[in-house]
Amino acid sequence: MNRKERFARVIERFQQHMPVAETELLYRTPYELMVAVILSAQCTDKRVNMITPALLHRFPTVSDMAGSTPQEVYEYIKSCSYPNNKSKHLVGMARALLSEFGGVVPSRIEELMRLPGVGRKTANVIAAVVFNQPALAVDTHVFRVSARLGLTRNARTPLAAERQLVQYIPEKLIPIAHHWLILHGRYVCTSRKPQCHLCQLADICPYPDKNIQT
Numbered sequence: 334m335n336r337k338e339r340f341a342r343v344i345e346r347f348q349q350h351m352p353v354a355e356t357e358l359l360y361r362t363p364y365e366l367m368v369a370v371i372l373s374a375q376c377t378d379k380r381v382n383m384i385t386p387a388l389l390h391r392f393p394t395v396s397d398m399a400g401s402t403p404q405e406v407y408e409y410i411k412s413c414s415y416p417n418n419k420s421k422h423l424v425g426m427a428r429a430l431l432s433e434f435g436g437v438v439p440s441r442i443e444e445l446m447r448l449p450g451v452g453r454k455t456a457n458v459i460a461a462v463v464f465n466q467p468a469l470a471v472d473t474h475v476f477r478v479s480a481r482l483g484l485t486r487n488a489r490t491p492l493a494a495e496r497q498l499v500q501y502i503p504e505k506l507i508p509i510a511h512h513w514l515i516l517h518g519r520y521v522c523t524s525r526k527p528q529c530h531l532c533q534l535a536d537i538c539p540y541p542d543k544n545i546q547t
């Protein structure tokens with residue numbers, strides 16, 4: 334099976350078995366998603382979803398967050414990983430949104446990456462989820478699952494993996510492909526003990542260390 338065929342078969346399988354795939358972060362507006370994605374670095378979506386209701390009740394708008402201080406924000410997010418840095422990033426992000434973008438979350442990746450706390454991965458998530466752009470955020474799950482499935486080859490960095498993936502995935506499927514790979518990695522193709530006996534892609538997966546124990 335050549336690379337193009339492999340991508341086609343993997344995509345077809347995901348379309349069959351996971352026709353709907355969306356972020357598990359809870360949000361109502363681009364600003365709220367931005368807050369949730371910043372909090373989600375090295376932290377589970379479940380934990381983030383526990384934190385955001387009170388945080389966003391206290392800081393419902395960009396202006397509210399921009400007018401706060403990292404010390405105050407810290408109190409709402411201290412059960413998350415890296416609360417010191419993240420509280421600085423949240424306030425900095427809101428202030429930059431206000432001063433540079435009129436309080437509106439921009440759609441371009443280069444603009445998003447100018448905001449404090451927003452790296453390429455976060456910018457890609459916002460661009461894809463909010464603006465349905467062909468941006469593919471590569472997190473640890475996407476990185477691992479893509480390599481095991483033979484979609485990426487010898488990719489040493491998330492950026493290298495992203496470049497290989499977007500070369501073969503049709504543009505309009507890139508936003509959902511991100512969620513396919515994350516959800517598959519989170520619930521089936523887990524880091525230590527992939528559940529290959531439950532995997533809908535097992536017959537086309539070339540990973541040599543499949544876990545076939547039930």
Ligand code: SF4
Nearest residue numbers: 522527529532535538
């Ligand atoms: S067969 Fe196993 S290693 Fe391959 S994608 Fe499925 S869970 Fe992951």
